[in-house]
Amino acid sequence: MSxxxxxxxxxxxxxxxxxIISDVSVSVDSGELLGVVGPNGAGKTTLLRAIxxxxxxxxxxxxxxxxxxxxxxxxxxxxxxxSVPQETRLSFSFTVEQAVAMGRNxxxxxxxxxxxxxxxAVQSALKRTQLTDFADRPVTELSGGERQRVxxxxxxxxNAPLLLLDEPTANLDINHAINTLELVxxxxxxxxxxxxxxxxxxxxxxxxDRLLLIANGKLLAVxxxxxxxxxxxxxxAFDVKTVISEDPTTHSPRVTALSSKETxxx
Amino acid sequence: xxxxxxxxxxxxxxxxxxxxxxxxxxxxxxxxxxxxVVIKSLLNNVAIPVGFDLTSRVVGGVLQLPTPGVRWHxxxxxxxxxxxxxxxxxxxxxRILLAALVGFSLAAAGTVMQGFFRNxxxxxxxxxxxxxxxxxxxxxxxxxxxIPFGLGLQGAAFAGALLxxxxxxxxxxxxxxxxxxxxxxxxxxxxxxxxxxxxxxQLRSGEGLRxxxxxxxxxxxxxxxxxxxxxxxxxxxxxxxxxxxGRDLNVLLLGEEAAxxxxxxxxRTKRILLAASAVITAAAVAVSGVIGFVGLIVPHMVRLVxxxxxxxxxxxxxxxGASFLVLTDTVARAGATEVPVGIVTAALGAPFFLYLLRSxxxxxx
Numbered sequence: 001m002s003x004x005x006x007x008x009x010x011x012x013x014x015x016x017x018x019x020i021i022s023d024v025s026v027s028v029d030s031g032e033l034l035g036v037v038g039p040n041g042a043g044k045t046t047l048l049r050a051i052x053x054x055x056x057x058x059x060x061x062x063x064x065x066x067x068x069x070x071x072x073x074x075x076x077x078x079x080x081x082x083s084v085p086q087e088t089r090l091s092f093s094f095t096v097e098q099a100v101a102m103g104r105n106x107x108x109x110x111x112x113x114x115x116x117x118x119x120x121a122v123q124s125a126l127k128r129t130q131l132t133d134f135a136d137r138p139v140t141e142l143s144g145g146e147r148q149r150v151x152x153x154x155x156x157x158x159n160a161p162l163l164l165l166d167e168p169t170a171n172l173d174i175n176h177a178i179n180t181l182e183l184v185x186x187x188x189x190x191x192x193x194x195x196x197x198x199x200x201x202x203x204x205x206x207x208x209d210r211l212l213l214i215a216n217g218k219l220l221a222v223x224x225x226x227x228x229x230x231x232x233x234x235x236x237a238f239d240v241k242t243v244i245s246e247d248p249t250t251h252s253p254r255v256t257a258l259s260s261k262e263t264x265x266x
Numbered sequence: 267x268x269x270x271x272x273x274x275x276x277x278x279x280x281x282x283x284x285x286x287x288x289x290x291x292x293x294x295x296x297x298x299x300x301x302x303v304v305i306k307s308l309l310n311n312v313a314i315p316v317g318f319d320l321t322s323r324v325v326g327g328v329l330q331l332p333t334p335g336v337r338w339h340x341x342x343x344x345x346x347x348x349x350x351x352x353x354x355x356x357x358x359x360x361r362i363l364l365a366a367l368v369g370f371s372l373a374a375a376g377t378v379m380q381g382f383f384r385n386x387x388x389x390x391x392x393x394x395x396x397x398x399x400x401x402x403x404x405x406x407x408x409x410x411x412x413i414p415f416g417l418g419l420q421g422a423a424f425a426g427a428l429l430x431x432x433x434x435x436x437x438x439x440x441x442x443x444x445x446x447x448x449x450x451x452x453x454x455x456x457x458x459x460x461x462x463x464x465x466x467x468q469l470r471s472g473e474g475l476r477x478x479x480x481x482x483x484x485x486x487x488x489x490x491x492x493x494x495x496x497x498x499x500x501x502x503x504x505x506x507x508x509x510x511x512g513r514d515l516n517v518l519l520l521g522e523e524a525a526x527x528x529x530x531x532x533x534r535t536k537r538i539l540l541a542a543s544a545v546i547t548a549a550a551v552a553v554s555g556v557i558g559f560v561g562l563i564v565p566h567m568v569r570l571v572x573x574x575x576x577x578x579x580x581x582x583x584x585x586x587g588a589s590f591l592v593l594t595d596t597v598a599r600a601g602a603t604e605v606p607v608g609i610v611t612a613a614l615g616a617p618f619f620l621y622l623l624r625s626x627x628x629x630x631x
Binding site (some may be wrong): 049055074075077081082083094098103106107111114148160 | 268269271279310510511513514517519520523526527528529530531532566572573575
């Protein structure tokens with residue numbers, strides 16, 4: 001029995017007969033951020049959805065804190081897994097606080113109302129994401145970056161041991177992107193296990209403890225960023241020649257993709 | 267402020283408004299009666315149960331149920347003109363209470379459907395309930411032989427409503443999942459189909475055409491205490507179910523995948539919300555005919571005032587819907603010749619809604 005927070009074993013997911021994910025095994029411990037990287041359509045989002053059991057696995061299993069996710073009720077799942085979607089409808093004019101408080105839904109019974117623990121979780125999530133001053137603003141009036149923070153705060157309020165993030169920085173400018181990842185990093189340092197699908201390889205290498213490289217639904221490599229991001233593996237995954245260097249400021253690996261012209265020259 | 271406090275606060279305020287509207291409405295008509303006389307008449311008919319016994323009773327002309335009979339004691343005995351008391355208790359009050367119950371049901375179901383479909387154009391009839399009821403009722407009026415089991419007019423309408431809703435649900439469901447968009451389109455298709463059935467029956471109706479048109483326009487005339495009795499049992503029960511799912515409705519507004527991640531059993535919740543809204547709408551439409559607009563605009567008006575949280579919105583909208591329909595039905599019957607209430611709801615409701623649209627920022631629908 002493994003003690004890791006998330007254990008994915010030989011997971012395969014098929015949609016209308018075609019395998020989207022084949023035979024992926026990985027585990028993530030508390031205090032660890034796993035980055036899922038790979039080309040468009042590789043199965044990054046599908047992997048996250050399969051972990052939540054939104055897409056039931058064809059074969060294999062997902063356990064969170066030793067519990068098989070497939071057999072859990074939605075409420076039990078909501079207490080174990082918090083998810084930050086790529087985009088969400090926040091169109092109705094709920095206030096920021098109301099939207100964040102929805103993260104407490106799995107903790108409150110059908111006929112119950114929010115108690116002190118719930119209020120504290122919401123206030124602390126607002127504070128961590130610097131949204132306290134926005135608490136009474138309608139979410140419809142926020143900018144894209146602020147809305148992303150609301151989603152993150154909602155996930156924090158869920159107080160779940162596992163945090164899933166689907167492209168948390170895709171629509172953000174560099175300032176908001178770094179800010180978001182620092183918040184995730186803090187949560188991870190405080191003991192959360194996190195899995196994030198991240199498009200940008202440099203950002204992934206800088207913030208993640210380990211990377212999982214996936215292409216065509218198959219796992220190509222798992223390990224520390226420097227060991228996963230090699231020219232050879234990236235060519236296999238992305239079908240492009242790359243040069244790996246070290247970023248002089250952050251000392252994390254930096255990937256430069258080469259155009260076919262540049263490849264000929266080198 | 268705490269959600270429960272806000273819900274109770276708004277509900278009490280709107281319940282008081284409803285009581286006032288009912289009292290005033292009971293005094294309006296060909297014979298004008300003072301509100302104080304209305305209140306005394308009501309109090310004279312207050313009865314306190316003092317004992318129980320079981321009898322067999324026919325409910326709604328459909329079911330034979332053993333009903334607990336109650337022996338009553340009346341604590342009040344004001345001296346009131348007997349004619350006035352009869353007018354209030356026998357003629358006006360059944361109709362007013364029925365209007366309140368129908369308005370309550372339609373506004374509640376409309377609120378739930380707008381949240382469920384995440385669509386401001388949704389109303390209680392969106393899954394074919396009203397068309398089904400209309401088809402059932404018109405079939406009863408035009409070709410009574412087509413209605414089995416000796417169902418009455420209201421029974422036929424109720425059965426038609428549930429049949430149509432179930433058909434829409436069954437068509438839109440595949441492998442245990444009911445996508446909202448498919449449900450919406452299936453509802454539109456079934457409504458169109460039933461519309462053609464109703465039109466054909468109208469063509470064939472001959473002598474009965476006047477009665478058919480009257481039913482289709484929505485009406486509350488000739489209401490009896492029996493009509494009220496059936497509705498008063500069904501409506502609060504189902505409203506309780508809807509209310510219990512208020513928080514889930516809020517979370518469902520974020521989209522089904524997000525809701526599932528936040529602890530909502532999405533498909534089960536959708537089934538329960540659909541079934542409860544369909545039955546509560548069917549109970550209303552069966553006794554009143556098709557009264558449009560209440561279920562569409564009342565939820566919007568109330569949402570503008572109390573916000574989108576369904577735990578507050580749902581009871582507030584339902585109570586406001588009750589007041590709204592009592593008011594419009596009072597207008598409908600107060601004139602020299604009575605008009606179907608459906609005409610009045612639209613004629614009064616639409617301008618008021620447009621006023622709200624223009625005078626407040628409406629970006630949250």
